[in-house]
Amino acid sequence: MSHGLNIRPDAALDFVSVGALVNRLDPGIIPFRKATEFQIHVSGGEFNCAANLADCFGMQTGIATAMVDYPIGDLIAERVRAMGVKPFYKRFKHDGVRGPNMATVYSDRGHGMRAPVVFYNRSNEAGALLKPGDFDWKAIFSGGVRWFHSGGIFAALSPTTSEVIIEGMQAAKEAGAVVSFDLNYRAKLWNISAARSAPSPCWTAS
Numbered sequence: 001m002s003h004g005l006n007i008r009p010d011a012a013l014d015f016v017s018v019g020a021l022v023n024r025l026d027p028g029i030i031p032f033r034k035a036t037e038f039q040i041h042v043s044g045g046e047f048n049c050a051a052n053l054a055d056c057f058g059m060q061t062g063i064a065t066a067m068v069d070y071p072i073g074d075l076i077a078e079r080v081r082a083m084g085v086k087p088f089y090k091r092f093k094h095d096g097v098r099g100p101n102m103a104t105v106y107s108d109r110g111h112g113m114r115a116p117v118v119f120y121n122r123s124n125e126a127g128a129l130l131k132p133g134d135f136d137w138k139a140i141f142s143g144g145v146r147w148f149h150s151g152g153i154f155a156a157l158s159p160t161t162s163e164v165i166i167e168g169m170q171a172a173k174e175a176g177a178v179v180s181f182d183l184n185y186r187a188k189l190w191n192i193s194a195a196r197s198a199p200s201p202c203w204t205a206s
Contacts, residue, residue, distance in 0.1 A: 005178055012143025013086070014059040016177075018135070018168045019046025019154040020127025020161075021065050021076050022103040029111040042079035043105075045153040045184050054084035062086040064135050064168065066126035070094035072102050090134040092126045099124035122157070122189075131160040137171035148172030151182030156189035 021044045027035035050061035063080065067073050067089035080087050092100045103122040110116035122128070148168060155162040169179045 007178055008144065008146050008176055010144070011146045011177075012060065013062050013141075013145045015050055015053050015147045015149065016062040016064065016088075016140065016145050016172070017046040017050045017149040018064040018165060019044050019150055020103060020125065020130075020157060021047055021063070021067070021080070022105050023072060023076055024105040024107055027108050029109050031114070032106060032108055032117065035108070040075070042076050045151050045182065046149060047080075047085070049149055049182075050085045051080075051083040058084075060086070062088055062140065064088040064090075064140065066090050066092060066100075066102075066130050068092045068094050068100055068102050068126045076102055088135060088140050090130060092129065100126040100129060102126060120189075125157065127154070128157040128161060130158075130164050132163045132167045134164065135168070137168060137175075141171060141175040141177070145172060145175050145177045147180065148177045149180045149182070152184040153182075153186055153189065156186060 021042065024041040024043055025038040026041060027038050044063075044065070047063050047065065050063050053059040054061040061084070063085050065087065067077060067087070069091055073094075077087065077089075094100065101121075101124050103120065103125045105118065105120055107118040108116060150165040150168065155165055165181070169181075172179050
């Protein structure tokens with residue numbers, strides 16, 4: 001086409017994203033210090049796009065992501081199926097104590113003049129362990145893909161997650177897909193990423 005996006009008319013998958021899945025605990029308008037129960041939501045900046053396209057518009061969508069084989073992972077996987085999203089999982093075993101874990105986000109909604117509160121437990125997160133080579137992109141795209149997507153949340157998790165995004169984008173372009181990236185900036189995640197990559201304070205140059 002001479003103008004606009006050159007989106008292929010059909011493919012086995014309309015949309016595929018790569019990112020991390022999280023379970024979000026939400027006490028509603030009750031502040032965390034007073035909460036006695038939570039609603040559990042499954043989300044993820046990149047996953048939400050695939051989920052909404054599948055649920056609202058009936059599109060064939062997929063998510064390439066990490067999954068941990070333990071009950072929280074089972075809960076998240078059930079919600080992915082319920083939204084009609086096809087999963088492409090890199091699976092990790094949980095050691096029963098430390099992980100690796102599926103990330104947890106805590107977010108109350110605030111009320112009146114009290115602002116919403118959001119904080120994370122992304123310690124030893126499986127999604128941050130993803131690296132190039134973990135997904136067989138040729139197999140994922142073998143039936144064709146129209147659109148490939150990722151974003152800044154997943155890129156911030158570790159040095160290797162940004163490399164996974166680039167790898168997926170290159171494979172998607174070879175498969176003839178439109179490629180997009182959400183410049184979603186979460187300062188808390190990038191601050192941790194920067195601290196992790198900074199040299200140790202006891203290091204000295206020779």
